[in-house]
Amino acid sequence: MKTFFLIFTVSVVCVSTTFSQKKPVAEIEKMVTRLDVEAPLTFLAADEMRGRDTGSHELDIAANYIASHFQQLGLRELPGAERYFQKVDLVKSFPIGAAEFKLNEDVLKFKEHFIVMVGSNQEWSGECVYVGYGSVSEVPADIKGKMIISIAGSKEAVGVQQIFSASAEKFNRIKAAGAAGLVEYFVTTPFPWPAIVNYFASNSSVAIKSDGPAVPHLWMKDTEVAGMRELKEQKKINGSFSIQGSKQVAVLTRNVVGKIEGTDPILKNEHIVISAHYDHVGVGVKKDQDSIYNGARDNALGTVGMMTAARFFTKYPPKRSIIFLALTGEEKGLLGSAWYADHPLVPLRQTVFDFDCDGAGYNDKTVATVIGLERTSAEGDITKACEAFGLKAGRDPVPEQNLYERSDNYNFAKKGVPAIDFATGLKSFDAEIMKYYHQPADEVGSLDFDYLVRYYRAFVYANYLIANGPKAPSWTAGDKYEQVGKALYQK
Numbered sequence: 001m002k003t004f005f006l007i008f009t010v011s012v013v014c015v016s017t018t019f020s021q022k023k024p025v026a027e028i029e030k031m032v033t034r035l036d037v038e039a040p041l042t043f044l045a046a047d048e049m050r051g052r053d054t055g056s057h058e059l060d061i062a063a064n065y066i067a068s069h070f071q072q073l074g075l076r077e078l079p080g081a082e083r084y085f086q087k088v089d090l091v092k093s094f095p096i097g098a099a100e101f102k103l104n105e106d107v108l109k110f111k112e113h114f115i116v117m118v119g120s121n122q123e124w125s126g127e128c129v130y131v132g133y134g135s136v137s138e139v140p141a142d143i144k145g146k147m148i149i150s151i152a153g154s155k156e157a158v159g160v161q162q163i164f165s166a167s168a169e170k171f172n173r174i175k176a177a178g179a180a181g182l183v184e185y186f187v188t189t190p191f192p193w194p195a196i197v198n199y200f201a202s203n204s205s206v207a208i209k210s211d212g213p214a215v216p217h218l219w220m221k222d223t224e225v226a227g228m229r230e231l232k233e234q235k236k237i238n239g240s241f242s243i244q245g246s247k248q249v250a251v252l253t254r255n256v257v258g259k260i261e262g263t264d265p266i267l268k269n270e271h272i273v274i275s276a277h278y279d280h281v282g283v284g285v286k287k288d289q290d291s292i293y294n295g296a297r298d299n300a301l302g303t304v305g306m307m308t309a310a311r312f313f314t315k316y317p318p319k320r321s322i323i324f325l326a327l328t329g330e331e332k333g334l335l336g337s338a339w340y341a342d343h344p345l346v347p348l349r350q351t352v353f354d355f356d357c358d359g360a361g362y363n364d365k366t367v368a369t370v371i372g373l374e375r376t377s378a379e380g381d382i383t384k385a386c387e388a389f390g391l392k393a394g395r396d397p398v399p400e401q402n403l404y405e406r407s408d409n410y411n412f413a414k415k416g417v418p419a420i421d422f423a424t425g426l427k428s429f430d431a432e433i434m435k436y437y438h439q440p441a442d443e444v445g446s447l448d449f450d451y452l453v454r455y456y457r458a459f460v461y462a463n464y465l466i467a468n469g470p471k472a473p474s475w476t477a478g479d480k481y482e483q484v485g486k487a488l489y490q491k
């Protein structure tokens, strides 16, 4: 009896090893074919979808399409997302009419000296405080009700993208500390000042709706007005400003969310988020007789990756639970993911990983470019999954572009959740990328499906390995987000 039992056990182990090693790759090959991915991609990136702009009727059609897919698969609805829809409250602000900013009695003029990045009709007067670059150590502890004036970006930031993201980070920090607002002035401008004015003060913008009047964020060019000189010398000065003629309208939009429950009684409490933004930039400037920015690569492609994973995991539910998340408003500033991270439908401390699928296009078909690959312990699984389908897992080739903080994974990382972005193969932002990146030419007809099928299979397999692995991914030691991650999961 005992001997027999031993043999039986051994043979079971053998069978189960063979099953777990061979089966997923073969099954993924069977379930992820060109037809499976080309059909939904063609729908989402069709001209009739008019570039899926946030707030558009067509983005609602895309949301319904994704929700129908979830429904057909039998994904669970989460409380707060009935019929799979999580409402996201955004607001569209039109260019403001007039504004004035005074330092002592020196008047700074709207557009000539400064523009309003964020702000609505209001008047303010009080103390302005100069804080250098406005890094954490430079900003005083009590800034409640004060106007903070700093050099734009951060000391370390070089290039447009880094300045923009440092600026956004600083604004959020200063707003959270209760300041009256933030004014940043450019000592070196990434573009000439008139170009900044033309771009940022002449176009409408979309943001998350705030309770009460918006905390203002002003951008200013470095000026020689006496008030600025005094402020830099004295660090404090009285000032005032007013904004008039601002107009805002609500933008109704939604994330689409569904869940597959894990099969393991314990690990099912750990959730992996598979996310992809389904919005794009809509209809814009006509180029080569085409004004529809289809966004096939960006990001119908990622949306289909997420939908394909949902289809696979419905048939093969993994040990951990998976949340499938189609995000709105990414192109307006990662808004859908910012909303989800602030209003998670499963507590973030039970969310162990965000596997985002988004990219700028591809110019290297030997790799899947994984933004943040080396930043989490999922690197091994992702590399293995890519290799199974003849691809290499490539690290971010253009760190100076700050891509990690330009996709939805960033809003999870900021909260401490290990996160990566699985993008198509990128070697540089060359002419091949720019031909399609945010262009009307980004259409399904120009995609290479032999490559994409391998990319999608690797994507599904990487998620399979992570969702079934013995340990949830963690931040690489010393990573920028390691500490916030520790704080999140120790709560």
Ligand SMILES: [Zn+2]
Residues within 6 Å of the ligand: 277, 298, 299, 330, 358, 359
């Ligand atoms: Zn994108």
